[in-house]
Amino acid sequence: MPFAFSPVELVVLRGLIAIGLPVGLVWFGRRLSGGHGVASRAGRSTSDLEERVRRVEERVEDVADGVRRTEEGQRFVEDVLGARPPRDRTS
16 A cells, blocks of 8 residues: 555544635635635725715614613602602501
């Protein structure tokens, strides 16, 4: 047998293939496609970024409105419960 590997060598070889093959494919694919990492995101147009920022600002305002409504509801409940006379707890 020209290629006789010990069990330890087989485990190491399988591990290298299991990890190295996917990493190599991703690396090679990114090289072919020109890369889609941080550098290519820098080429986005400013109108796309402005639109995205506008949507984020709208979501933040929606959350702030919800917090304000929750605070008003809690204040109302405190006022209603505070205006009630205390219950007699003698049973």
